[in-house]
Amino acid sequence: MTLAVLGTGKLGGAILRGWVRAGLFAPSEIALPARASGRALAAELGARVAGSNGETVAGAEILLLAVKPYQLASVLTEVRDQLPPECLVLSVAAGVSTTALEAVLPDRQPVLRVLPNTPAQIGAAASAFCRGAAATNDHAATVTRLFSALGLCIEVAESQMDAVVGVAASGVAFVYLFLEALTDGGVRMGLPRAAARQLAAQTLVGAGQLALETGLHPMELKDAVTTPGGTTMAGIAVLESAAFRGIVMEAVRAATERSAELGRPK
Template structure:
């Protein structure tokens, strides 16, 4: 299965679901007419219909019936009730992809009809700007073609890698939650520049571009972050003073703990 000429249905049109819809349409992966979405919040659906030109309904069965690929974008806390209703209307030819944080593949495979092909994905909100980082884990019934389909969808909105399901909580803590760890860093760097006299807008623009540029260097050069850091830190210079301040504040440990705690919460959600 490839995405071309296939209908993709989203069950759930909240922030993450909407981000993915916008991302795959913006990337040109699908035509808006091949995308459908269902949600209980009708005003939000209407807004997406007007903004993106997709099909919408408050009835999940309508979207399920019209879709070849079903993407579950609902909160883990309500996923059980959604699966119970989907079980009665799903047919074997449909591929199910879920982005619910922390929910194991076994939950879907136990709740849905025997043989249902399921792929579990953990993307992030940067799908909106086609820069998501996504981990993909296939279920026991998923075929190589299903995996390729999921990789095609999520590679269209950023970077997607296949990982064992046992590591999906780590992916959730790292890239799923990660943007929220970086945004305060951008703001804080800008605050420092404002403290020194730079205007707010210029400070925010320079801080965000600095983060983007550093990330691009890490991705495109393939060099270790430590090597890249050393390229900037001249002996006795300005940068090493700043690095020293970060080390004094325990920034490395803080970021490690942020990822670890977010991963642990993902495990908790999956065990409920």
């Protein structure tokens, strides 16, 4: 497969590095634009540097669009005449619908939206994707294979993509906030900060991995470490008195609604 990448910043670079690391693309199969970031990434990976954006996409079987959302329309307008009809267009721009992408592209161009979160940088992303009108099961299978190399990848309806932002994209920051609080709690109780941070971070990693690998409901996993009258129950009682679960759900709701607002045409 040949791959063109437009948008070689942090997210685009992280995705491309992950794909090369997983052996999904050989460097010779990758074309990058002749911008400073594109040249630097090409030198790092051994990829080919094309001239214009149009030259970058010419002959590509897959196009990864990782430009800023406000740049998408102008970039697609620039390359649409050079884009092969069967090229699979993958957009990781938040808030830009498949309908909006298809309006700029030639008829029946296969388009999929993908929302990976920032742990894609270390191959631990939580990604979700949705299909455009011309995307087939084969296209969906390709996206699943590509983004599973960066972590977890699931398919959702496009109407659910804003909720994906709330749970996974913005949710990363919510987890970091909890991580910071858990660390500070350990420091307050006498742990050195470095030790508290390591213990707290690994606790989050381990808890998430256990939930994924066992498939057990979080309530079951919680109950397994909650003994009557014990330390865990004492802490949970404090969290419940502060409406911890309700606050988290409200944070997801707020992020979801804001994502929908940002995606509406101006």
